[in-house]
Amino acid sequence: MRHTALASVLGLALLSNAALAQAPLDAVSSRISPDSLRGHLSYLSSDLLEGRGTPSRGLDLASEYIAAQFRRAGLEPAGDDGYFQTANWQYAQRKDADFAFTIAAGGSSLSVPAGGATAGFLDPLSLAATPAIFMDWKAALADPGAANGKVLVVPAAAVPGAAGILQQQLKSKPALVVMIDKERRHGAPGGWLIDPEKPASKGALPVVVVHAPDAAALLEKGGATVAAKVGAPEVRPVKLRNVVGLLRGSDPQLKQTYVLLSAHYDHVGIRNGEIYNGANDDGSGTVSVIEIASALAAQKERPKRSIVFIALFGEELGMLGSRYYGRHPVFPVKDTVANINLEQLGRTDDSEGPQVASATLTGFDYSTVTEAVRKAGAQTGIRLWKHPVNSDRYFAHSDNQSLADLGVPAHTLAVAFGFPDYHGKDDTWDKIDYENMARINRMVAHAVLGIANDPVRPAWTNVPNATKYLDASRKLNLAR
Ligand SMILES: [Zn+2]
Known part of the structure; x- marks a missing residue:
């Protein structure tokens, strides 16, 4: 229905996308399914998990679920405690x-x-x-x-x-x-x-x-x-956990380098007695990391570089999990070639108009990662576009920033920057477009694979906004 209505507006471009969608899927894409994404997300954003505030029992339940899915996919555990990278913090309450x-x-x-x-x-x-x-x-x-x-x-x-x-x-x-x-x-x-x-x-x-x-x-x-x-206040210890799994690369040299696919699995918890389920923000990114990990791990042929899948805590409180990872990198930062961070992949009802079969990147012109994603988009029927204002403005608004500060080419990929229930109690899993999210996942999987198989690592560009990241990456080069 949506395609018919939109096709009359958008014309041939969309029809060719529809044609693409009907073409037989390649081995990676066929492992990614709307039903699987729906299954994961309906659990992670269920009321039982109470909005996954940091810290909370709901967040812990989510981390255990993500670890279980990494285990099922056959990823190598890469934390200090199985798949968990543990931050031993404290919680003060008066x-x-x-x-x-x-x-x-x-x-x-x-x-x-x-x-x-x-x-x-x-x-x-x-x-x-x-x-x-x-x-x-x-x-x-x-x-x-x-x-x-x-x-x-x-x-x-x-x-x-x-x-x-x-x-x-x-x-x-x-x-x-x-x-x-x-x-x-x-x-x-x-x-x-x-x-x-x-x-x-x-x-x-x-x-x-x-x-x-x-x-x-x-x-x-x-x-x-x-x-x-x-x-x-009373002060008690808390454990906060990033969930980290590794798909080991196959090339004798390149396997010592890493592509990071990340998303934050926390949300804002309970406010005034209401559960904020955080299905699109960022349950959608989290289940995409799970789904893509599972699709890539199922392939007979391993990627040349290693791929790290990571679900992060505490983004909503100021990127706590990714900052923690930045200070305690599990894999050497100098050998980490790129980070694609996923946010808000499920809702197509962007506040500025529908976004179907399309995706955007923050820091669009900042690095050559964009080119890899664009190529994967062409392969999978997704149009990659730059928002004239938000692509730059939102660069610092998610966990990619923590890796960018260290010099790693890092972007956040999203379908919509703004959507009606953003940080509202009605960001629920029934409002997600799973067909579209599966297609976006296929693009991301191919983009990650493209970077992992390319012997040339991504690099920051010369645009003025990327200067400080380019400088940071030069320092990494010296360390290499
Ligand atoms: Zn978010």
């Missing part, structure tokens, strides 16, 4: 009763409930009613001392880690910093993760992020005082 935060202004006062603010620090804090001073970031960082001993109120910056920048660059010595984040851009309710490689410095300036809109309004008005009594 009891609601240990958080009291009161704002007073103009004769009235307001208590912010524990859910209305995030206080990600470890030392207990006790602050009697203290005058608050509101500044923008520029003024706050330039302030030589007007905020000394006061509560410094600033808007939340759009960058993760803003609180850290504040810690390092502030010249004044406020008693407390309050950041106003009405959109809850950072900090999930409940608790927070501690990466022991970046210890939360004892005695650091406490920062409270306020989300409650009425409290934010009161603070922005000026002339307020803030009182706070915040207890120390």
Whole structure:
């Protein structure tokens, strides 16, 4: 039905795609099926997995399922614990009763409930009613001392880690910093993760992020005082896991080099009692990694280079899993020739119009990986296209960035940048176009295979936006 309707609009291009789809599939493509993708995704994005927040039991269940599928495919386990690359982190959580935060202004006062603010620090804090001073970031960082001993109120910056920048660059010595984040851009309710490689410095300036809109309004008005009594959180160990499987290459030399196919398997968990299933973001990428691994591992002939399949934790909290992998690469970074990261492959109802039999890449002009994908697209009937704005803008928005920073040509491949249920509770598995996703998978499988069998490794180009990655890759060359 869709093809008929679209064909009248798009004409011959689509008809030839339809013809291609009916042609007999090659040995790799025939191993990739819509039903298989549907089966995997209906489990991984089921309510049982509770939105796969990092950390959660749902995330652990997902990791075990992915490992089971890698095992079934016959991949070599490549983690420290079977297929798992384990990050031993901590989770800090404060009891609601240990958080009291009161704002007073103009004769009235307001208590912010524990859910209305995030206080990600470890030392207990006790602050009697203290005058608050509101500044923008520029003024706050330039302030030589007007905020000394006061509560410094600033808007939340759009960058993760803003609180850290504040810690390092502030010249004044406020008693407390309050950041106003009405959109809850950072900090999930409940608790927070501690990466022991970046210890939360004892005695650091406490920062409270306020989300409650009425409290934010009161603070922005000026002339307020803030009182706070915040207890120390409970800290417990957590294991976060990347899932890593290897398809060993066949060429005596090239098998010591690696093509990385990745996707993040976490999503945002439960919010306000609702499960955010994350079927398209990024269950679709995760099941594609599984399906492509299984298709490639089933071939009689091995690829020349080795292929690494990896499902990553914590992308939604700031690419935690891929950053972890970058600091603890399982395979040498200098021998990793490319990373294709998969995001949002299942929905064709792009917010800007339908995207059927088409896919896009972030950093479209940044490296020669694009050429390999375009070739595979021609082979499998998928049009690869560059979004005039988003292909560049979204380069830094997913896990490919962690590999790119190290110099590895790395891109995210997606069908749609935006779709109606993005980060909404209705991103569910029944809304996925599995036929189309299977076709996209066939292209990705051929692209990965193309790179794995090409003795010439992909390279960054000379476009200005790719300069720093090109520089990083030159350093890798020297290490080779
Ligand atoms: Zn995502």
